[in-house]
Amino acid sequence: MADGSGPSVAARDDLAGVVDLFEWLTRAELSNALSELAFKQRAEVDEDAIDAAIDLAVAEYALVPAPSGALTGDAPADDGAAADGEADPTAESTALAVGPAAFPTLPEGAEDLPHILDVPERGVDREPLADAVLDRLREEAVEAINGGDDDRLETLADVTYDVEAWAPVDVDPIRTRILAEVDE
Template identity: 55%
Template sequence: MADTTDELAGVVDLFGALTRDELERALVELAFKQGREVEREAVASEIDRAVEGYHLVETEYADSSDAATASDESGDDGGGAETVLVAGPAAFPTVPENGPDLPHILDVPDRDLDREDLGEAVAERLREEARTAAAAGDADRAEELLDVSYDLEAWAPVDASGVRETLDSAFE
């Protein structure tokens, strides 16, 4: 199984995008190949931690002709869309041991995501979280979000300077 959030991102990056269920199946396969056991609850918790830290980003995906938009909600919207995970701006995707075998083991559809739309949606999530951290006076979270703002600009064609202004003005 992947041991770090960067390894989770590495598994997802092998495919471009995975649903939570597909990622869990991939991690179970990895654990099996590595001679380890995996607990589903621990996997779900690690995925949540990776999403919170922007190592993974959740987005709604309908099909290759529709633009993807980021969302913090999971599940089906009833219109055939599914929530998928992609390697996020804070990740340094690292493929874990036996990871390169996964695309040969799992049957996962190709998903083409619009990086610009995804970047804008992640920027909006970041703006919301920056306002929340600033309002709560949460300096630790603000510092994390500040780092993510720079990562986001390298990850997608977006401007996150407003996030930095929000955090700077709240903590001056």
């Protein structure tokens, strides 16, 4: 789990593959699953690397915080909400689902995780999940525009295409605004 090179695209897709096995996992459950995989692979567990990989997967929309209205099963009671009511993707109780930028793959040994972890049957309703992703994309686009963060805007522009293929939502107004800003 720790090779010193930092999280990669392959790592985020592996994370999405692990989450996909269960439909959704809390951040703490995903961290536990990754620790179990490291143990199975006789690798050293690096909690900081696991946190960084999860953070990257969330930042790049491979994993997305899922609102409780999109979840079936034992949804976390506090939905990982911060004081302002927004989902806090760093909270251990935040539910994470596979996002639009993921190409879920299973890391070696992951097929055994449902037998190792005590996770009940779960599901995700894509419509409220897609609405939450679209809201987040809008907010992050505004933040990046206001902050003059061209790198983030380019990432978000790419994400708009992923979202469009992933869910029946209209991202054209967001993409148009982002691209207008990037092209300036």
